[in-house]
Amino acid sequence: MARNGTLIQQVMAHVRAGMASRSYLPGTRLPSVRQQAGLLGMSVSTVVEAYERLAAEGLVVARPGAGFYVNGPVAPLALLELGPKLDRVVDPLWVSRQSLESAQTTLRPGCGWLPPDWMFEEGIRRALRAQARGPLAELTEYATPLGSPGLRQLLARRMAATGIEVSPEQVMLTESGTQAIDLVCRFLLKPGDKVLVDDPCYFNFHALLKAHQVQAVGVPYTQQGPDVQLFDKALQEHQPRLYITNAGIHNPTGAALSPLVAHRLLKLVESSDLVIVEDDIFADFENQHAPRLAAFDGLARVIQIGSFSKTISASVRCGYLAARPEWIEGLVDLKLATTFGAGRLAQDIILKTLTDSGYRKHMDLVRQRLAENMEKVAQRLRKLRVEPALMPQSGMFLWCRLPQGADAAAVAKACLQEGVVLAPGNSFSQSQSAGDYVRFNVSQCADERVFAVLARALNQATASR
Amino acid sequence: MARNGTLIQQVMAHVRAGMASRSYLPGTRLPSVRQQAGLLGMSVSTVVEAYERLAAEGLVVARPGAGFYVNGPVAPLALLELGPKLDRVVDPLWVSRQSLESAQTTLRPGCGWLPPDWMFEEGIRRALRAQARGPLAELTEYATPLGSPGLRQLLARRMAATGIEVSPEQVMLTESGTQAIDLVCRFLLKPGDKVLVDDPCYFNFHALLKAHQVQAVGVPYTQQGPDVQLFDKALQEHQPRLYITNAGIHNPTGAALSPLVAHRLLKLVESSDLVIVEDDIFADFENQHAPRLAAFDGLARVIQIGSFSKTISASVRCGYLAARPEWIEGLVDLKLATTFGAGRLAQDIILKTLTDSGYRKHMDLVRQRLAENMEKVAQRLRKLRVEPALMPQSGMFLWCRLPQGADAAAVAKACLQEGVVLAPGNSFSQSQSAGDYVRFNVSQCADERVFAVLARALNQATASR
Structure with a gap:
């Protein structure tokens, strides 16, 4: 099966290469299963399975009684999907979009959820x-x-x-x-x-x-x-x-x-x-x-x-x-x-x-870890003159005031350039009176880069004032 | 583990029985883990796991440092949930509600999906x-x-x-x-x-x-x-x-x-x-x-x-x-x-x-089965003077006219009394001009009872006219 699996992959790779080099043009018929088997020196059943898988992927189309045809061209995923949109206005959906769109390498102290490795x-x-x-x-x-x-x-x-x-x-x-x-x-x-x-x-x-x-x-x-x-x-x-x-x-x-x-x-x-x-x-x-x-x-x-x-x-x-x-x-x-x-x-x-009996124990640990991180992150932020408005009894959020003169939206945009998504205060404020606040998720601050990037952005923001 | 599992179940059953007989009253503390282990002659770890599972099910509440407490009473599921609501007016949501609410024993020629055993x-x-x-x-x-x-x-x-x-x-x-x-x-x-x-x-x-x-x-x-x-x-x-x-x-x-x-x-x-x-x-x-x-x-x-x-x-x-x-x-x-x-x-x-290579073959079979059922169901319905408006090329639906004088909503209500959910025509019609039509799902008509119940309902409807 493993060996057969490799052969199937070879046929699929052959067809994909043919499509890429345009020797198999969109809309044209692929060599019949029998022909292809002969050409590649493989069994008919291997080629059938490879064609079926290509059909399942949508690269070719099976027409009953007529064979397999190369599907029409499909535009590739554009580059803009791979990263957050840097120029989007900071509106209520700004934080969601940046957090959800960003690549795995992005740091997300601004998002509202725990990292995967904290989950049950x-x-x-x-x-x-x-x-x-x-x-x-x-x-x-x-x-x-x-x-x-x-x-x-x-x-x-x-x-x-x-x-x-x-x-x-x-x-x-x-x-x-x-x-x-x-x-x-x-x-x-x-x-x-x-x-x-x-x-x-x-x-x-x-x-x-x-x-x-x-x-x-x-x-x-x-x-x-x-x-x-x-x-x-x-x-x-x-x-x-x-x-x-x-x-x-x-x-x-x-x-x-x-x-x-x-x-x-x-x-x-x-x-x-x-x-x-x-x-x-x-x-x-x-x-x-x-x-x-x-x-x-x-x-x-x-x-x-x-x-x-x-x-x-x-x-x-x-x-x-x-x-x-x-x-x-x-x-x-x-x-x-x-x-x-x-x-x-x-x-x-x-x-x-x-109802898994481990769930409660897991959440006990999560709460403990959050409490520890809450302390640690608050300390790190205070060193940057970023002051928690209160120390919460529980949860993942720390609502902090930036040093005087720093505009949270500008700081967030600067951080985003360096791959750190923040949650600027006015995203949360109906009266737009939280322009110098930022919400930090203490479970998402493990990477030193969060504080380094934030420090640079703050320096820039308070210097340019 | 299997043996231990049984012991855990025994402790859980013991606590549940105590709650049912009200020897463990809501809000009171359960015997401590150690006490309970002594009373039942079980190990402490078995009782801990049993209490944890009861806590996960919400039957008891763990208060850190204080022990496990019996949770407050919860109303049981009312009977009305177990069957469709017979008196609901036939509105656009009538068919959905009846199909989705009905028990597994109900027959559903009126629903819009395939039976589970037709699925991949x-x-x-x-x-x-x-x-x-x-x-x-x-x-x-x-x-x-x-x-x-x-x-x-x-x-x-x-x-x-x-x-x-x-x-x-x-x-x-x-x-x-x-x-x-x-x-x-x-x-x-x-x-x-x-x-x-x-x-x-x-x-x-x-x-x-x-x-x-x-x-x-x-x-x-x-x-x-x-x-x-x-x-x-x-x-x-x-x-x-x-x-x-x-x-x-x-x-x-x-x-x-x-x-x-x-x-x-x-x-x-x-x-x-x-x-x-x-x-x-x-x-x-x-x-x-x-x-x-x-x-x-x-x-x-x-x-x-x-x-x-x-x-x-x-x-x-x-x-x-x-x-x-x-x-x-x-x-x-x-x-x-x-x-x-x-x-x-x-x-x-x-x-x-x-992208499973079996998907296409599975759907080939489904289409074939649907085509066969389409013929069979149409024949059965014609014997009841229920006439398909057309014979579809594909799909699961057969749109049929009832014998003259039969009102589809009344027939549907009569069938529902006997555990058969139909889809009466006016649920689909903006002008309410399909009062003598019914939509049948040919994949949901395998049980003879569909036709027997329908025949009775039609007799009743055309007799009472």
């Missing part, structure tokens, strides 16, 4: 192997409209552990946490509506709200949660329909909601028809448990959403939302209409990984 | 196993904004084989074909816009357009494609922004676009700003190649979309769109804002399965 490798591989042996229907059939009952039941139990009472039927699985918020926006908002966000907040909330043509209203975020007085003022002034925020660990500041602020905030909104979306994506990173608005409110006006892209995998897409029962039917219809359901395979892999 | 089982399992051994980054990291370069290159080659010249950079991967159309709608439409659809057409187009609050305008579909005269009339009268249609095999009728109609249609729209979305999801089912609007038009105003949910898996979510280069950037931004990218794992599995 054995658990994911084990889940995939089990999946490969599992029932066929799991591998080929659609999920049910709500999604995997087993995973929804587990999520209900996890929520119960944070004080949120919820039945599995109030839980709907989605492709991602972002899709869950998107569906809520589609369900509740119309163009021109107003939506409260934290200032600063996760930059993709801005991009998402822009896509919905609604107006985002920023409320300054303090170390204990949103500024309650300014929240009240925004509530009176704008009659917002929705407030989107993080549960537990706040992105980008690393702050956590206090019980007092949570209680006051829910009292303030009592007489309004505001709905709150609480994004609990960082739950498993918490060292100390912060209160959940969904727990205080009993999912009356709070919708909780979450996903596993930070803790298990961003490659296996799976998110969820939990909401009051009457809203679920409409949300399911909307999900079916716009994506025809979420991925069953992804749901099954996430369930297997979450 | 070895190929999918092989791809999953390879994936489980693959690079870690593929298993944990986000996809690039456009999606897997390898899969986009393969798709560009596949499109080249149908006459569509496209660079891999004009191809964006999505979570599903439906999501691809949804993104196009978000990109091009505003509430109140008008959109042409075939009458009849895939029912989810109606649901999707409703979600976008745009007005669908139906154009009767003939055996050669849309009725050109009525298409022209609708174009003049409504100035639609978009036309959404199938490429190749039409859903639900099984008809195919003729080159003549394709050419006329593109001439008609020359002076308009209409954009056409051509859904090529059934491409690999074609026995004879129908023309593609995208090929005639060179992707100037046509956007081609597709997915692999019918041919490879509906559990592994992956779709794509191909469009003119200037539109791609905006569509990528919209995708990131609303779902933060599509699943890398799914893309890699689809690429591996499509």
